[in-house]
Amino acid sequence: MRELTLADIDNLVLGATLLGTGGGGDPYIAKLMVQQAIESYGPVRVVTTDELDPDGLVLTTAMIGAPTVLIEKIPAGTEFIGAVRSLAKYLGREPVAIMPIEVGGMNTIIPLTVAAELGLPIIDADPMRRAFPQIEMTVLTLAGIPATPMSIADEKGNQIVFEAVTNQVAEKLARAAVIQLGLADAISCYPATVRQIADFAIQGSLTYCAELGRLLARVQNGTAGAYDEFLTFADGRSFFSGKVVDIDRRTADGFARGTVVLEHLDDADRTMRVEFQNENLIAFEDGVPVITVPDLICFLDHETAQPITTEMIRYGHRLDVVGLPCAPEWHRDGSLALVGPRAFGYDVDYTPMEVAVR
Amino acid sequence: MRELTLADIDNLVLGATLLGTGGGGDPYIAKLMVQQAIESYGPVRVVTTDELDPDGLVLTTAMIGAPTVLIEKIPAGTEFIGAVRSLAKYLGREPVAIMPIEVGGMNTIIPLTVAAELGLPIIDADPMRRAFPQIEMTVLTLAGIPATPMSIADEKGNQIVFEAVTNQVAEKLARAAVIQLGLADAISCYPATVRQIADFAIQGSLTYCAELGRLLARVQNGTAGAYDEFLTFADGRSFFSGKVVDIDRRTADGFARGTVVLEHLDDADRTMRVEFQNENLIAFEDGVPVITVPDLICFLDHETAQPITTEMIRYGHRLDVVGLPCAPEWHRDGSLALVGPRAFGYDVDYTPMEVAVR
Numbered sequence: 007m008r009e010l011t012l013a014d015i016d017n018l019v020l021g022a023t024l025l026g027t028g029g030g031g032d033p034y035i036a037k038l039m040v041q042q043a044i045e046s047y048g049p050v051r052v053v054t055t056d057e058l059d060p061d062g063l064v065l066t067t068a069m070i071g072a073p074t075v076l077i078e079k080i081p082a083g084t085e086f087i088g089a090v091r092s093l094a095k096y097l098g099r100e101p102v103a104i105m106p107i108e109v110g111g112m113n114t115i116i117p118l119t120v121a122a123e124l125g126l127p128i129i130d131a132d133p134m135r136r137a138f139p140q141i142e143m144t145v146l147t148l149a150g151i152p153a154t155p156m157s158i159a160d161e162k163g164n165q166i167v168f169e170a171v172t173n174q175v176a177e178k179l180a181r182a183a184v185i186q187l188g189l190a191d192a193i194s195c196y197p198a199t200v201r202q203i204a205d206f207a208i209q210g211s212l213t214y215c216a217e218l219g220r221l222l223a224r225v226q227n228g229t230a231g232a233y234d235e236f237l238t239f240a241d242g243r244s245f246f247s248g249k250v251v252d253i254d255r256r257t258a259d260g261f262a263r264g265t266v267v268l269e270h271l272d273d274a275d276r277t278m279r280v281e282f283q284n285e286n287l288i289a290f291e292d293g294v295p296v297i298t299v300p301d302l303i304c305f306l307d308h309e310t311a312q313p314i315t316t317e318m319i320r321y322g323h324r325l326d327v328v329g330l331p332c333a334p335e336w337h338r339d340g341s342l343a344l345v346g347p348r349a350f351g352y353d354v355d356y357t358p359m360e361v362a363v364r
Numbered sequence: 365m366r367e368l369t370l371a372d373i374d375n376l377v378l379g380a381t382l383l384g385t386g387g388g389g390d391p392y393i394a395k396l397m398v399q400q401a402i403e404s405y406g407p408v409r410v411v412t413t414d415e416l417d418p419d420g421l422v423l424t425t426a427m428i429g430a431p432t433v434l435i436e437k438i439p440a441g442t443e444f445i446g447a448v449r450s451l452a453k454y455l456g457r458e459p460v461a462i463m464p465i466e467v468g469g470m471n472t473i474i475p476l477t478v479a480a481e482l483g484l485p486i487i488d489a490d491p492m493r494r495a496f497p498q499i500e501m502t503v504l505t506l507a508g509i510p511a512t513p514m515s516i517a518d519e520k521g522n523q524i525v526f527e528a529v530t531n532q533v534a535e536k537l538a539r540a541a542v543i544q545l546g547l548a549d550a551i552s553c554y555p556a557t558v559r560q561i562a563d564f565a566i567q568g569s570l571t572y573c574a575e576l577g578r579l580l581a582r583v584q585n586g587t588a589g590a591y592d593e594f595l596t597f598a599d600g601r602s603f604f605s606g607k608v609v610d611i612d613r614r615t616a617d618g619f620a621r622g623t624v625v626l627e628h629l630d631d632a633d634r635t636m637r638v639e640f641q642n643e644n645l646i647a648f649e650d651g652v653p654v655i656t657v658p659d660l661i662c663f664l665d666h667e668t669a670q671p672i673t674t675e676m677i678r679y680g681h682r683l684d685v686v687g688l689p690c691a692p693e694w695h696r697d698g699s700l701a702l703v704g705p706r707a708f709g710y711d712v713d714y715t716p717m718e719v720a721v722r
Contacts, residue, residue, distance in 0.1 A: 096454070096525070158526075164533060167454070168516075168524035168541075175522060175544070182540035183526075186533070 009049040010118065014216055015040060021219030022114035023313040024330075027302040029262070029285035030111015030137030031069055032315060039083055040115050043122035050118050052212060053103065053127040055204035062102030062200045064129060065090050067120050068113040070141070070158070070180060071190035085192035086120045088159035093194040096155055096167045105129040105203060107144070107196065109211035110137030110285075111315075131203055132211040133196065135333035136302050139261055139284035141180055142173035143345045145335045146196050149206035156180065156195035160187045181259070208335045225311045233311075237328075243359065245289065245296055246278045246327040247271045247308055253319050266319055268327070271308070278327060280305075282316050287350050289327055300345045301359045302330040329359040367407040368476065372574055373398060379577030380472035381671040382688075385660040387620070387643035388469015388495030389427055390673060397441055398473050401480035408476050410570060411461065411485040413562035420460030420558045422487060423448050425478050426471040428499070428516070428538060429548035443550035444478045446517035451552040454513055454525045463487040463561060465502070465554065467569035468495030468643075469673075489561055490569040491554065493691035494660050497619055497642035499538055500531035501703045503693045504554050507564035514538065514553035518545045539617070566693045583669045591669075595686075601717065603647065603654055604636045604685040605629045605666055611677050624677055626685070629666070636685060638663075640674050645708050647685060658703045659717045660688040687717040 010018075015037060022033045044050065067086045094100055104121040106114050109132040121128040133144035141153055153173040158166040158180060166183055170176035176195070184191050221239055224232035237243060248268030255264035263283050270276035279290045286303035288295050297303045305314040308324035319325070336345065347354040368376075373395060380391045402408065425444045452458055462479040464472050467490040479486040491502035499511055511531040516524040516538060524541055528534035534553070542549050579597055582590035595601060606626030613622035621641050628634035637648045644661035646653050655661045663672040666682035677683070694703065705712040 163529045164527065164537070166524060166526035166537065168526075169522065171521045178544045179522070179524065179541055182544045183537055186536045186540045 008052055010044075010052060011049075012041070012044075015115075015118075017216040017219035017223065018114060018212065019219065020222050020313070021215035021217070022109065022111055023315070024218055024222060024304050025109055025114070025135065025215055025302065026111030026137045026313070026315060027285045027304055028280070028282050028314075028316045029139065030108065030113060030315070033112045033115050036112040036115035036119070040118045040122065043119040047122040047125065050122050051127040052130050054130055054209070055200050058102055058127070058129075058200040060199065060201040060204070063094075063097070063099045064103050064105050064198050064200055064203050065093060065101040065194050066105050066107040066196050067117050067192060067194045068107045069116055069190065070184050070193045071188075083119065085159045085161045086116055087123055088165060089157045089192040089194040090120055090124070092159060092165050092167060093155060093157035093197060096157065097197055101126060102200065103127045103129050105207070106132045106211070107141075108132060108134040108137050109215045110134060113137065114212070114215060128212070129203060130212045131207040131209045133207050135208045135211045135214065135335075136300070137285050138345060141177040141193070141195060143349075144173075144196065145208060145338065146198065146202075146206055147173045147344060148338050148340050149202075151196060151198055151202055151206060153177075153195045155197060156193060158183050158187070158191055158193050160191045208333045211333075222311060222313075240330050241360070242328050242330040244326055244328050246276075246291065248276075248278055248325060248327070250319055250321055250323040250325065251277075253321060255316065262317065264316065266316065268325060271324065280327070281352070283350060286316070288347055288352055288354060289329070295347070295354045295357065297327075297329040297359050298347050298354060298356045299350065300332040300336045300341065300356070302332065304328045304330060331359055366410055368402075368410060370399070370402075373473075373476075375574040375577035375581065376472060376570065377577065378580050378671070379573035379575070380467065380469055381673070382576055382580060382662050383467055383472070383493065383573055383660065384469030384495045384671070384673060385643045385662055386638070386640050386672075386674045387497065388466065388471060388673070391470045391473050394470040394473035394477070398476045398480065401477040405480040405483065408480050409485040410488050412488055412567070413558050416460055416485075416487075416558040418557065418559040418562070421452075421455070421457045422461050422463050422556050422558055422561050423451060423459040423552050424463050424465040424554050425475050425550060425552045426465045427474055427548065428542050428551045429546075441477065443517045443519045444474055445481055446523060447515045447550040447552040448478055448482065450517060450523050450525055451513060451515035451555060454515065455555055459484060460558065461485045461487050463565070464490045464569070465499075466490060466492040466495050467573045468492060471495065472570070472573060486570070487561060488570045489565040489567045491565050493566045493569045493572065493693075494658070495643050496703060499535040499551070499553060501707075502531075502554065503566060503696065503699075504556065504560075504564055505531045505702060506696050506698050507560075509554060509556055509560055509564060511535075511553045513555060514551060516541050516545070516549055516551050518549045566691045569691075580669060580671075598688045599718070600686050600688040602684055602686050604634075604649065606634075606636055606683060606685070608677055608679055608681040608683065609635075611679060613674065620675065622674065624674065626683060629682065638685070639710070641708060644674070646705055646710055646712060647687070653705070653712050653715065655685075655687040655717050656705050656712060656714045657708065658690040658694045658699065658714070660690065662686045662688060689717055
């Protein structure tokens with residue numbers, strides 16, 4: 007067990023923006039929330055599963071919606087506590103810990119505020135270790151763990167609890183509700199025992215995220231050798247440095263969908279096209295897929311090395327496209343059907359970025 | 365208290381088809397269900413509110429969806445019990461009686477099957493005394509009684525319970541869920557005390573419905589004077605006898621919407637156009653509204669006097685258009701904003717059918 011310091015939170019926020027892989031919502035808003043929560047309720051304790059009762063209940067909490075809406079509709083904060091309390095009441099049990107549903111984007115940070123307010127520890131694990139646009143896209147789904155009972159709450163007092171026969175139906179029901187409730191709401195889902203989290207989730211996600219953030223901050227500070235050190239830690243690779251020549255973005259079916267086209271800074275004949283659905287999904291260089299989901303496609307500002315979310319991209323923006331390999335847990339059986347390119351409707355095979363043609 | 369006989373059920377089914385006012389789902393399927401339920405669990409007792417503990421809990425149950433889908437997706441039956449049990453569990457209280465949410469269409473009959481199976485009485489009251497397409501369209505909404513907590517269940521085991529800040533939001537959330545769950549699901553909503561039902565619901569709806577059915581059956585049997593007797597009892601009026609020359613029907617936004625155009629049998633220059641959204645909403649004769657929601661627009665087969673639902677209408681069908689005045693409770697303050705023509709998007713004033721130009 008250790009307590010999160012404010013420096014930890016800065017690193018987590020930077021790492022989470024990167025792991026948001028173009029989406030996940032801007033963690034900056036969540037950072038303000040967690041700072042306030044720690045001031046009001048005291049520090050957040052980070053624990054591993056072996057520090058908890060194996061039969062204890064773990065609940066998650068997250069923002070659900072479209073990032074394009076999230077930047078205009080700031081969370082009130084009360085909806086997350088509302089979602090967790092409503093699910094705990096439905097289950098008739100109190101949680102022993104909170105876990106992020108995704109370590110990537112603002113949903114990395116939001117559970118910290120809930121943990122602070124409820125006086126519960128946060129588990130150093132998650133079921134994605136990146137952001138994904140849909141609720142069923144977790145290694146818990148691979149393990150057969152239901153996403154429901156799930157609760158949804160908004161800041162006005164609307165509350166929903168539901169049980170779905172599959173995690174795919176859970177996603178559809180949640181999305182349908184969220185479209186009605188303004189596209190920025192709180193959920194609590196995947197109620198599980200500590201033992202299930204120990205057996206099936208991705209361990210150490212928060213530590214990984216904070217370390218990524220720490221190393222990226224060194225890049226931003228201009229520390230010599232920091233960029234190589236950052237890429238080495240993450241097994242990452244810089245694929246492209248380009249200027250945005252086209253950005254197409256629309257909010258449809260409860261998601262922010264679109265395409266970014268980059269022209270290479272040094273060679274105007276080279277182009278990269280990145281398709282996203284909240285998060286970046288596929289990067290094509292000259293029409294050939296070079297980074298494919300579940301691997302991570304991250305945009306870094308070419309000058310500042312700041313991770314850039316798709317809603318912030320503008321024409322003329324100079325960006326580096328960095329690929330990071332997905333968590334090894336995503337190489338388990340069934341992963342590609344759940345989170346591979348075809349799961350998002352692309353007629354493209356997954357090619358691990360480590361083996362992609364340069 | 366009295367027990368429902370099979371003859372009562374025949375009358376109720378016929379009256380309910382009429383009060384379905386073109387929608388409400390075909391009560392014939394529900395009739396088969398209630399016959400089986402009575403065989404398995406014994407007769408259903410019909411009670412008035414003064415026979416029950418005023419503080420007792422009343423729950424409703426109904427099918428929600430689009431009638432065009434209901435005729436192809438027959439209810440399993442278990443979803444209604446599921447919805448009631450799930451809401452009772454959420455509330456932490458057991459109901460003392462079941463009430464129909466609408467006396468009109470199949471939702472008149474379905475609560476009888478649930479009452480039989482749960483061994484509960486059915487209250488001779490409802491909050492519509494006709495069918496309406498949306499959940500918030502009740503006199504309980506006028507009285508400020510929340511439609512939620514509400515449960516939704518399907519035959520596969522998907523279950524939702526939710527609380528909405530307004531009955532309008534409740535409708536939107538329920539509709540969004542139902543669109544995901546196949547457009548034919550069970551709900552339980554408007555949990556209320558017996559006292560609230562006594563104070564604000566429409567009393568005697570089932571008795572009214574059965575009597576309408578009994579009188580209409582006499583019309584169908586060719587009893588002399590029966591048609592006048594039927595219209596006199598209901599304060600109804602025959603507005604038009606015509607042949608269907610156009611029928612436009614589509615399933616959109618979770619509703620069956622459309623238009624029927626009739627040409628008068630005796631005068632081809634006279635036409636009547638009826639607009640519907642699950643239920644018939646406005647009848648225009650030569651462009652002038654003559655029957656307007658919340659008054660009831662009922663189609664009777666010209667030869668057999670059988671009430672016809674919109675999904676059964678075919679080109680060339682010969683129909684009588686009969687208007688029935690809405691329950692007097694619909695003349696309370698606020699009704700027109702909730703269920704008048706403008707509530708459905710028509711730029712038409714409500715004109716009580718009693719005063720409409722002939």
